[in-house]
Amino acid sequence: MSWIDIGSVDEVPLRGARLVKTHVGCLAVFRTAEAEIFVASNSCPHKGGPLSEGIVHGQSVTCPLHNWVFDLNTGQAQGADEGRITTYPVRVEEGRILLDADAVTRRSAA
Amino acid sequence: MKKRLVVIGAGMASGRVLEHLTETAPESFDITLLNAEPRGNYNRIMLSPVLSGEKTYEEIVTHDDDWYATRGITCRFGERVARIDREMKVVEGENSHVPYDKLLIATGSEPFIIPLPGHDLDGVIAYRDLEDTQQMMGMGPDNKVVVIGGGLLGLEAAAGMAAHGVDVTVVHIMGHLMERQLDEAAGYLLKKSLEDKGIKIQLQANSKEILGQDGKVRALLLDDGTELPCDLLVMAVGIRPSTALAQEAGLATGRGIHVDDQMLTSDPDVYAVGECVEHDGAVFGLVAPLYDQAKVAAQAMLGGEAAFVQKTLSTKLKVTGCDLFSAGDFADGPGREDIVFRDPARGVYKRLVIEEDRLIGAVMYGDTADGSWFFGLIKDGTNIDEMRETLIFGPAYQGGDTADPLSAVAALPPEAEICGCNGVCKGDIVEAINAGANDLGAVRTSTKASASCGTCTGLVEQLLQVTLGDEFEMPAAQPICGCSDLTHEDVRRLIKGQELKSQAAVWQELGWKTPNGCHVCRPAINYYLLADWPLEYQDDPQSRFVNERKHANIQKDGTFSVVPRMWGGITNPAELRAIADAADKYDVPTVKVTGGQRIDLLGVKGEDLPAIWSDLNKAGLVSGHAYSKGLRTVKTCVGTDHCRFGTQDSTGLGVKLEKILWGSWTPHKLKLAVSGCPRNCAEATCKDIGVVCVDSGYQISIGGAAGMDVKETELLCQVPTENEAIEVVMAVTQAYREGGKYLDRLYKWLGKVGMDWVKAHVVDDLDNRAALVARFELSQSIYRKDPWAEHVRDKAQTYAPIADFTLEAAE
Numbered sequence: 001m002s003w004i005d006i007g008s009v010d011e012v013p014l015r016g017a018r019l020v021k022t023h024v025g026c027l028a029v030f031r032t033a034e035a036e037i038f039v040a041s042n043s044c045p046h047k048g049g050p051l052s053e054g055i056v057h058g059q060s061v062t063c064p065l066h067n068w069v070f071d072l073n074t075g076q077a078q079g080a081d082e083g084r085i086t087t088y089p090v091r092v093e094e095g096r097i098l099l100d101a102d103a104v105t106r107r108s109a110a
Numbered sequence: 111m112k113k114r115l116v117v118i119g120a121g122m123a124s125g126r127v128l129e130h131l132t133e134t135a136p137e138s139f140d141i142t143l144l145n146a147e148p149r150g151n152y153n154r155i156m157l158s159p160v161l162s163g164e165k166t167y168e169e170i171v172t173h174d175d176d177w178y179a180t181r182g183i184t185c186r187f188g189e190r191v192a193r194i195d196r197e198m199k200v201v202e203g204e205n206s207h208v209p210y211d212k213l214l215i216a217t218g219s220e221p222f223i224i225p226l227p228g229h230d231l232d233g234v235i236a237y238r239d240l241e242d243t244q245q246m247m248g249m250g251p252d253n254k255v256v257v258i259g260g261g262l263l264g265l266e267a268a269a270g271m272a273a274h275g276v277d278v279t280v281v282h283i284m285g286h287l288m289e290r291q292l293d294e295a296a297g298y299l300l301k302k303s304l305e306d307k308g309i310k311i312q313l314q315a316n317s318k319e320i321l322g323q324d325g326k327v328r329a330l331l332l333d334d335g336t337e338l339p340c341d342l343l344v345m346a347v348g349i350r351p352s353t354a355l356a357q358e359a360g361l362a363t364g365r366g367i368h369v370d371d372q373m374l375t376s377d378p379d380v381y382a383v384g385e386c387v388e389h390d391g392a393v394f395g396l397v398a399p400l401y402d403q404a405k406v407a408a409q410a411m412l413g414g415e416a417a418f419v420q421k422t423l424s425t426k427l428k429v430t431g432c433d434l435f436s437a438g439d440f441a442d443g444p445g446r447e448d449i450v451f452r453d454p455a456r457g458v459y460k461r462l463v464i465e466e467d468r469l470i471g472a473v474m475y476g477d478t479a480d481g482s483w484f485f486g487l488i489k490d491g492t493n494i495d496e497m498r499e500t501l502i503f504g505p506a507y508q509g510g511d512t513a514d515p516l517s518a519v520a521a522l523p524p525e526a527e528i529c530g531c532n533g534v535c536k537g538d539i540v541e542a543i544n545a546g547a548n549d550l551g552a553v554r555t556s557t558k559a560s561a562s563c564g565t566c567t568g569l570v571e572q573l574l575q576v577t578l579g580d581e582f583e584m585p586a587a588q589p590i591c592g593c594s595d596l597t598h599e600d601v602r603r604l605i606k607g608q609e610l611k612s613q614a615a616v617w618q619e620l621g622w623k624t625p626n627g628c629h630v631c632r633p634a635i636n637y638y639l640l641a642d643w644p645l646e647y648q649d650d651p652q653s654r655f656v657n658e659r660k661h662a663n664i665q666k667d668g669t670f671s672v673v674p675r676m677w678g679g680i681t682n683p684a685e686l687r688a689i690a691d692a693a694d695k696y697d698v699p700t701v702k703v704t705g706g707q708r709i710d711l712l713g714v715k716g717e718d719l720p721a722i723w724s725d726l727n728k729a730g731l732v733s734g735h736a737y738s739k740g741l742r743t744v745k746t747c748v749g750t751d752h753c754r755f756g757t758q759d760s761t762g763l764g765v766k767l768e769k770i771l772w773g774s775w776t777p778h779k780l781k782l783a784v785s786g787c788p789r790n791c792a793e794a795t796c797k798d799i800g801v802v803c804v805d806s807g808y809q810i811s812i813g814g815a816a817g818m819d820v821k822e823t824e825l826l827c828q829v830p831t832e833n834e835a836i837e838v839v840m841a842v843t844q845a846y847r848e849g850g851k852y853l854d855r856l857y858k859w860l861g862k863v864g865m866d867w868v869k870a871h872v873v874d875d876l877d878n879r880a881a882l883v884a885r886f887e888l889s890q891s892i893y894r895k896d897p898w899a900e901h902v903r904d905k906a907q908t909y910a911p912i913a914d915f916t917l918e919a920a921e
């Protein structure tokens with residue numbers, strides 16, 4: 001697996017998110033705690049809501065359009081809603097966010 | 111032969127001793143009772159109600175002649191004891207000598223008289239006995255009285271006389287009243303309510319001299335030269351244990367007569383009880399410990415085993431309408447933690463002092479219903495760690511598994527106040543329920559309980575359940591969200607009461623079940639914090655919905671709409687040109703005129719936002735907050751500027767209001783309108799706040815809506831001037847900001863507090879109105895500014911992707 005440095009942890013607001021643009025769609029980079037980062041597809045499976053604009057809480061994000069809640073560990077929608085967002089491997093090293101290179105080049109098999 | 115017991119002093123302490131002795135062992139002593147006052151024992155502490163006229167002397171007599179006679183007690187009332195001869199075991203009264211086997215000294219204490227020049231003038235008295243009380247009762251509306259001393263006694267004397275219309279001035283040397291029992295805040299509230307009763311109060315006032323005329327008091331002269339004329343001067347500056355007799359008889363004395371744990375003096379045949387004693391370094395001034403002493407002394411005299419233990423004391427002031435309570439130790443100190451609750455609107459102040467998880471002190475003013483419960487916690491040294499968060503709200507709020515709230519409510523005494531706004535106590539409500547009021551609405555109609563601010567609704571429902579049992583179905587309290595069991599109302603109250611000033615503090619102190627909330631509670635908590643602590647708390651963008659975080663409305667395709675402010679709906683060619691240019695430059699697909707008299711640019715890409723704002727800013731346009739739970743628009747008609755019907759400058763007022771209110775956050779969106787005459791072209795009567803101009807002024811009505819619910823406003827008031835109209839609008843906005851539940855439109859809040867409440871607090875109570883305006887202004891000093899300009903300056907980069915691989919690939 002090769003890792004791409006996409007920026008520093010500080011550039012993502014705590015309990016917030018930033019966007020990564022790729023040729024295969026947008027990814028959302030979530031910062032759930034001081035040094036805890038998740039990366040997932042930015043697009044809500046419900047009606048395409050931009051997840052990077054949602055409220056980040058615990059290890060979840062709430063879609064800004066109709067409040068579906070996704071667990072960022074699994075990508076699974078919580079509660080009664082059914083759906084899943086793709087999540088991508090990411091690492092934090094010395095304050096830098098390292099993203100799995102595959103995520104930006106081709107659609108994940110999942 | 112029976113042993114001879116002689117008792118010196120027929121006061122509250124010896125009275126109790128006699129009761130215990132004659133009850134447990136009526137045959138053991140031959141008792142003689144001598145008293146300097148020409149009467150037997152009466153309830154000295156009730157002299158104050160006698161003074162105010164709420165009781166008669168006859169009602170406060172505890173032991174009458176009959177009582178003594180049935181028990182064979184020889185009484186020598188009006189006979190002062192001059193000497194005790196311990197060698198001969200004889201007490202020497204003014205008229206007779208009485209031999210004793212056992213002696214009980216219960217001489218109480220003497221009021222302290224400051225030896226000011228003139229202290230021996232006629233008309234200078236203390237407040238200790240019936241004679242003093244009768245002198246004060248001789249004063250009427252034509253008299254002036256000065257009371258020196260702002261402690262318990264002085265204030266009861268002052269209030270008692272004021273009740274008869276006497277012109278009373280209290281002179282107190284310290285910076286606040288009752289400084290031994292109250293802290294500064296409670297002292298301040300007490301002063302306010304006494305002043306409301308017409309009592310004048312001078313703090314930090316040093317008495318210099320008592321001036322007289324013909325041997326009679328004329329005035330009190332203060333250090334600063336002030337002369338306070340008076341017909342009677344009451345000194346209530348403290349008491350001193352009466353130890354003279356004991357001292358002369360050679361008994362060990364210090365500040366008081368030394369006694370051991372059995373109330374025995376240094377002579378094995380002489381006991382002492384009451385205010386005249388000193389036990390373990392302490393002297394006494396309240397009856398509770400004296401009663402304990404009396405019990406111990408009686409047992410000791412009968413050869414039993416008992417020991418006197420000093421306990422924490424509590425104080426209440428017996429002045430009708432001044433509800434205060436103080437207990438324990440409430441000084442600040444290292445390792446001590448305070449919980450403070452203030453409700454300025456109701457004049458309520460509560461402070462609890464905690465040390466090592468135990469309550470050690472409590473001061474309360476205005477609402478003392480829970481006083482005895484707190485006092486119990488102090489005395490028992492209960493560990494309060496588990497209920498720390500809700501402690502200040504008293505037993506009724508101790509939910510969860512530590513205590514059953516229902517049993518707490520059941521345990522409240524009938525006189526416990528449930529509804530503070532309307533002064534309804536538990537007894538009234540239970541009576542109403544028993545008379546057939548079997549749901550909340552019925553209780554509200556018949557007692558008014560919970561009909562005002564509504565915070566006591568939960569308590570009333572619990573009372574319904576306690577009283578009706580299964581017949582009443584408890585509506586489940588709606589918790590704020592899954593993160594907590596607390597309701598919005600609870601959380602708001604706790605944020606204020608515990609001075610929680612950060613989200614972390616709320617999560618921690620209120621026991622949030624999630625690490626940092628969820629999308630439901632976070633925006634609410636963020637709002638409550640910034641509304642309650644405008645200076646201390648920093649708005650958290652991550653706890654806002656995207657619209658408020660990005661200061662633009664998200665559309666269904668993820669693009670945004672941009673609405674610049676047009677003050678009162680007024681614009682000009684330059685602004686219109688800037689808007690047109692921006693629409694061209696950023697490929698805005700839709701340009702629309704909104705219902706709030708401004709222009710909406712729809713379909714702007716998120717990453718373009720800072721740029722388009724920056725362009726608009728350059729033309730003087732700022733955010734219209736079309737996305738916020740806050741002030742949206744002030745719609746206006748053209749009023750006197752152009753319309754032939756206009757009565758006032760409605761456009762001008764609308765612009766002024768918008769410039770004052772813009773940027774403020776409210777529980778939900780807030781829309782205003784100003785119409786120039788009752789034809790109401792600006793549709794003011796379906797806004798949250800509407801102003802309709804009339805010839806004689808401005809009609810302000812509130813609580814309208816034209817959304818999913820359509821509501822017409824209700825009239826709040828009519829005011830004559832534009833300035834007053836602005837003030838009322840600011841005040842009602844602030845009241846809504848402070849009390850409203852997050853996401854309740856103004857009309858919902860109005861439905862909960864009621865129009866009467868709003869009128870009382872915003873229209874009638876001018877001080878409160880001014881205070882609301884001041885708090886609004888304080889908050890606006892932070893929030894009255896353009897978020898677009900700020901984001902352009904500080905946050906523009908966050909609107910762009912953190913990384914863009916589409917560019918890289920294009921290389």
Ligand SMILES: Cc1cc2nc3c(=O)[nH]c(=O)nc-3n(C[C@H](O)[C@H](O)[C@H](O)COP(=O)(O)OP(=O)(O)OC[C@H]3O[C@@H](n4cnc5c(N)ncnc54)[C@H](O)[C@@H]3O)c2cc1C
Nearest residue numbers: 119121122123145146147154155191217218384385396397
């Ligand atoms: C107006 C007022 C309001 C009060 N309010 C409260 C209150 O709200 N709560 C509270 O806890 N406490 C209150 N107190 C205090 C309380 O009344 C006293 O603590 C209590 O009365 C003291 O009881 P005692 O038996 O020690 O003395 P006392 O009740 O004063 O009795 C002593 C008696 O001994 C007599 N005596 C003294 N010397 C001699 C002598 N040489 N020979 C013969 N007789 C003698 C005196 O005449 C007196 O009758 C109040 C006091 C006053 C004056």
Ligand code: SF4
Nearest residue numbers: 747753756786787791
């Ligand atoms: S509300 Fe009255 S003053 Fe205003 S435009 Fe209409 S008619 Fe004219």
Ligand code: SF4
Nearest residue numbers: 663665666816817818
């Ligand atoms: S009325 Fe409904 S559809 Fe129209 S803008 Fe408002 S929310 Fe959208």
Ligand code: FES
Nearest residue numbers: 044047049063066
């Ligand atoms: S688009 Fe995400 S919840 Fe509807």
